Amino acid sequence: MEHQNLVRKIFKEVILPGNCFHCGLCEGLTNNLFKMKESKNGPIPNLIRKPLHKDLKDLKKIFIACPGRGVPYNFLLSKGKAKNKNNIIGNYNSIFTASSNSKIIRQNGSSGGIVRTLLLEMIKKNVIDYVCVLNEKKNKILKFDTMITKSEFEIKKLSQSIYVTTPVLHKIKKLKKNKKYCFVGLPEHIAALRILKLKFPNEFSHIKFLIGIYAGTNMYPGAINSFLSANNIKNLNEVKKIDWRYGEWPGKLRIVTKDNKELTLKKFYYNYLIPFFISKNCLITPDLTSELSDISIGDAWSPKLEKKGFGYSVIISRSKYFDKLLGQLETNKKISLKKIRLIDCINMHAHMIEFKKIGSYLRLKFLKKMGPVPSYDLKPQNVSLRRQVIEKCIGSIISICSIKVINKIFLKLNPRFLGFVFEILRNVWKKISKSTKRSGLNKIKFSKVNNIRVEELK
Numbered sequence: 001m002e003h004q005n006l007v008r009k010i011f012k013e014v015i016l017p018g019n020c021f022h023c024g025l026c027e028g029l030t031n032n033l034f035k036m037k038e039s040k041n042g043p044i045p046n047l048i049r050k051p052l053h054k055d056l057k058d059l060k061k062i063f064i065a066c067p068g069r070g071v072p073y074n075f076l077l078s079k080g081k082a083k084n085k086n087n088i089i090g091n092y093n094s095i096f097t098a099s100s101n102s103k104i105i106r107q108n109g110s111s112g113g114i115v116r117t118l119l120l121e122m123i124k125k126n127v128i129d130y131v132c133v134l135n136e137k138k139n140k141i142l143k144f145d146t147m148i149t150k151s152e153f154e155i156k157k158l159s160q161s162i163y164v165t166t167p168v169l170h171k172i173k174k175l176k177k178n179k180k181y182c183f184v185g186l187p188e189h190i191a192a193l194r195i196l197k198l199k200f201p202n203e204f205s206h207i208k209f210l211i212g213i214y215a216g217t218n219m220y221p222g223a224i225n226s227f228l229s230a231n232n233i234k235n236l237n238e239v240k241k242i243d244w245r246y247g248e249w250p251g252k253l254r255i256v257t258k259d260n261k262e263l264t265l266k267k268f269y270y271n272y273l274i275p276f277f278i279s280k281n282c283l284i285t286p287d288l289t290s291e292l293s294d295i296s297i298g299d300a301w302s303p304k305l306e307k308k309g310f311g312y313s314v315i316i317s318r319s320k321y322f323d324k325l326l327g328q329l330e331t332n333k334k335i336s337l338k339k340i341r342l343i344d345c346i347n348m349h350a351h352m353i354e355f356k357k358i359g360s361y362l363r364l365k366f367l368k369k370m371g372p373v374p375s376y377d378l379k380p381q382n383v384s385l386r387r388q389v390i391e392k393c394i395g396s397i398i399s400i401c402s403i404k405v406i407n408k409i410f411l412k413l414n415p416r417f418l419g420f421v422f423e424i425l426r427n428v429w430k431k432i433s434k435s436t437k438r439s440g441l442n443k444i445k446f447s448k449v450n451n452i453r454v455e456e457l458k
């Protein structure tokens with residue numbers, strides 16, 4: 001009975017209210033009980049057979065590690081070994097801006113090509129046997145899979161950010177216990193794996209390292225379809241290749257059709273699709289930087305570096321191993337590395353950090369009136385009335401954009417025009433909300449919340 005009860009709870013608390021983070025753990029930890037299935041709102045676990053008593057052990061693990069039930073970040077961070085405690089970017093040892101010194105890796109990287117540089121070095125040094133990374137399925141457009149590989153050639157090819165909700169943990173059971181793996185994932189993937197590693201250390205010791213990438217916003221697959229349709233491409237079958245960060249940093253969305261037509265859109269113009277297709281999971285998590293990783297990588301958004309171009313990453317090293325590896329890579333001239341202060345790191349992403357730390361709290365407060373929401377163990381203190389009004393405006397814009405008729409009318413317009421208008425509105429909006437958001441961030445203090453998630457993990 002307990003197994004049926006757990007399945008019922010996963011559906012009731014997570015899947016049915018739309019709190020699934022699409023991580024793929026449901027499929028990854030069970031034997032053909034769940035299968036991730038594509039839906040308009042991202043991939044969702046579907047039950048493909050009746051749960052049996054023999055599934056109980058796996059179901060217990062899913063229930064405890066499911067990010068859709070919430071993640072007690074404060075509690076989990078207190079178990080880490082990083083030197084500096086921080087509730088905004090997660091605990092850390094040191095912070096850098098960096099770029100790969102390999103022209104090819106840097107050129108086709110999302111930011112500075114650091115993720116692949118780290119993976120290649122760990123494989124070369126035999127610190128790990130395999131990397132687990134998201135990759136496009138061969139000859140399939142908008143279909144992705146986790147690739148488990150140690151091939152230098154394959155790893156080098158795995159560049160680019162994939163801005164579509166995609167499972168990453170659905171192959172976890174296939175990993176061999178006598179091999180060592182490094183996972184690359186978004187905050188939700190990293191959080192689920194960290195919980196498993198803490199709660200079941202022996203069973204998950206083969207997942208040795210967690211490389212987290214920053215994730216501000218992600219989108220449902222409809223975003224690309226809509227962009228194609230606005231460009232008179234009716235079917236995905238007409239597409240040969242999609243790159244979200246093609247060319248020089250910050251890169252642009254580039255779609256090549258089978259008849260070699262090339263559609264491009266500046267990265268920041270592509271953001272016009274965000275209010276229409278933003279995935280719910282990135283609205284209800286307080287984690288931008290993959291706080292529970294061993295090392296986190298994002299774009300080093302600073303006016304000075306953006307002016308230089310080429311591509312720069314921001315790195316938050318949270319473990320002694322990565323501190324040392326970064327030092328070695330710098331000494332061997334494989335990367336260029338510059339230490340930065342916490343405040344510089346925060347300023348690079350101030351708007352997005354605020355969107356996560358205060359915005360998600362306000363959104364969850366509102367959503368809680370309608371049903372279950374994920375539970376977190378920190379809440380921001382004294383959120384100003386002005387900030388609450390700003391949140392209402394953001395919420396209203398997203399709600400209006402999700403109305404079918406509005407959606408249809410707007411998305412028929414020329415994407416370049418929409419992107420241009422969106423960019424102007426975004427800058428105006430950033431200016432209006434800057435003082436409220438920045439002051440909120442400077443003064444932000446959190447109170448601890450004791451909830452069931454903390455209790456479950458103790």
Ligand SMILES: Cc1cc2nc3c(=O)[nH]c(=O)nc-3n(C[C@H](O)[C@H](O)[C@H](O)COP(=O)(O)OP(=O)(O)OC[C@H]3O[C@@H](n4cnc5c(N)ncnc54)[C@H](O)[C@@H]3O)c2cc1C
Nearest residue numbers: 109110111112113114115116134160161162215216298299
């Ligand atoms: C959905 C999404 C949102 C993001 N939002 C932000 C943001 O708001 N601010 C910011 O600074 N950075 C953000 N990033 C991170 C940024 O785009 C780069 O991925 C990061 O800077 C690493 O760059 P790199 O050049 O070192 O990586 P590369 O060397 O180019 O390697 C990229 C790695 O990322 C992996 N990867 C790509 N997409 C995914 C995915 N969807 N899920 C799991 N793994 C993936 C690839 O498999 C590869 O291993 C986001 C990334 C994604 C995928």
Ligand code: SF4
Nearest residue numbers: 020021023024026066
């Ligand atoms: S968030 Fe992950 S573990 Fe939770 S229901 Fe969704 S796929 Fe399953």
